[in-house]
Amino acid sequence: MSTTPALPDRNARLRAIATNPVGAARFFHKVVDLFTSKILRVGQDRPGLFGPTEAYYGTVEEQGRKTLHLHSLLWIKGSLSPQEIRDRLLSDVSFEHDLVRWLEQCHRGDYMLESGEQLAERLEEQYLQKSADGDLIPKSRIRPGLRDPVLELPVRPPPDDSNSDLQNWHDQFSRDVDEIIFRSNRHDAFHGKGCWKGTRDKGYCKARFPRECFPETQLDRSSGALRFKKTEQWINTFNPHLSYVLRSNSDVTCLLSGTQIKAVIAYVTDYVTKTTLNTNTFFQTVRAV
Numbered sequence: 397m398s399t400t401p402a403l404p405d406r407n408a409r410l411r412a413i414a415t416n417p418v419g420a421a422r423f424f425h426k427v428v429d430l431f432t433s434k435i436l437r438v439g440q441d442r443p444g445l446f447g448p449t450e451a452y453y454g455t456v457e458e459q460g461r462k463t464l465h466l467h468s469l470l471w472i473k474g475s476l477s478p479q480e481i482r483d484r485l486l487s488d489v490s491f492e493h494d495l496v497r498w499l500e501q502c503h504r505g506d507y508m509l510e511s512g513e514q515l516a517e518r519l520e521e522q523y524l525q526k527s528a529d530g531d532l533i534p535k536s537r538i539r540p541g542l543r544d545p546v547l548e549l550p551v552r553p554p555p556d557d558s559n560s561d562l563q564n565w566h567d568q569f570s571r572d573v574d575e576i577i578f579r580s581n582r583h584d585a586f587h588g589k590g591c592w593k594g595t596r597d598k599g600y601c602k603a604r605f606p607r608e609c610f611p612e613t614q615l616d617r618s619s620g621a622l623r624f625k626k627t628e629q630w631i632n633t634f635n636p637h638l639s640y641v642l643r644s645n646s647d648v649t650c651l652l653s654g655t656q657i658k659a660v661i662a663y664v665t666d667y668v669t670k671t672t673l674n675t676n677t678f679f680q681t682v683r684a685v
Contacts, residue, residue, distance in 0.1 A: 403547055413463060424464045427642075428454070435638065436470065445637060446502050448473040469651075469660065478653050482620035496613050496622070503633040503648040505609075505626030507577060508570040512628050515578045534586055538579065545572040546579055546643050573636045580645040583630045606630055622652060 403409070413420045437444035438452060454468035476484065484491045507515065521539050524532040538544075551568070554561040583605040584591070591603045606629035614623045626633070632647040639646055651657045 401547075401549065410461070413461075417462065421464060424456075428456075428466055431466075431642075435641065445635065446470060446472060447498075450475070467663070478651075478657065481652055485615060485620050485622070486617060492615060496615075499622075499650055500613065500625065502650060503624075503635050505607075505624060505631065505633045506628045507574045508636060509574055512578070512582070512630060515574060519575070519578060533588070535588060536584075536586070544579070545575050548572075548643070550640050550643065569636075569640060573640050576639050576643060577631060577634060580643075581631050581634055581639070581647070585630055607632075 404412070432438045432452065433440075435445050436449045436452060438449050443449075450471040450473040452468055452470045454466050456464050456466055458464055481495070485495065510518070516536070519538055519542060520536045522534060522536045525535045526532055550572075551565065553565050583601075583603060585606075587601055587605075591601050591605070592599050593602050594600060607626065609626050609629050610623050611625065611627065613625045615621075616623065624633070633649050634646060635648045638648065651660060
């Protein structure tokens with residue numbers, strides 16, 4: 397089977413979503429069902445991507461462009477409480493090493509083969525765009541004509557145990573993940589998508605980019621807090637296998653403190669109770685599509 401399905405161009409895809417929201421919702425529902433049954437393996441004896449799933453909770457948000465995405469919480473069977481994790485981290489070096497190794501397999505904050513700068517140099521071109529007040533604003537875009545792994549289906553690993561075939565597959569896997577993350581997960585360094593609040597000199601990014609980076613995972617022994625290795629300031633943490641399969645933007649993080657858990661519960665609750673779009677935003681979306 398070909399890994400490059402014949403897809404219409406971006407504008408045609410956006411129009412298809414706008415004219416057939418029921419079809420888009422059904423497709424989204426199918427993807428979520430596959431995510432819970434095949435990736436998380438909910439209700440199965442085998443562990444999922446992150447381990448044996450004890451429970452999960454998810455809520456769906458409708459974005460401004462009228463597409464759907466999922467915010468979910470996952471509980472791993474046998475998990476310790478944040479206080480128990482803190483106590484073990486500060487008293488058990490073996491536990492610290494095992495926990496860090498597992499968590500770094502669950503998510504990462506850097507690309508697999510290239511740096512963000514190398515990917516930008518290879519994939520992007522920069523240009524100037526005139527703003528409403530006449531200023532020229534620097535922008536960047538993917539160079540036209542390049543292969544886009546986001547629009548291709550993932551390729552299965554080779555069925556045999558040939559080291560060379562498996563290595564070739566893994567090399568392509570890593571290249572695809574890098575490009576998928578660069579195209580889908582990366583925050584605009586020019587803050588050109590409505591994330592900037594205030595003036596250019598004194599404002600701030602509502603999405604909190606750029607993020608703080610750490611060359612290695614660090615344990616703060618005074619507080620028991622873990623700061624994970626993160627070398628790219630313009631991306632959130634992600635799981636490479638999940639990104640490879642979904643071929644879209646997905647963020648993955650772990651909750652190791654009571655503060656983080658409370659913050660995420662508040663965040664998810666905000667989406668559960670989120671009001672619908674106001675009329676002017678709705679018509680702006682229709683006009684854009």
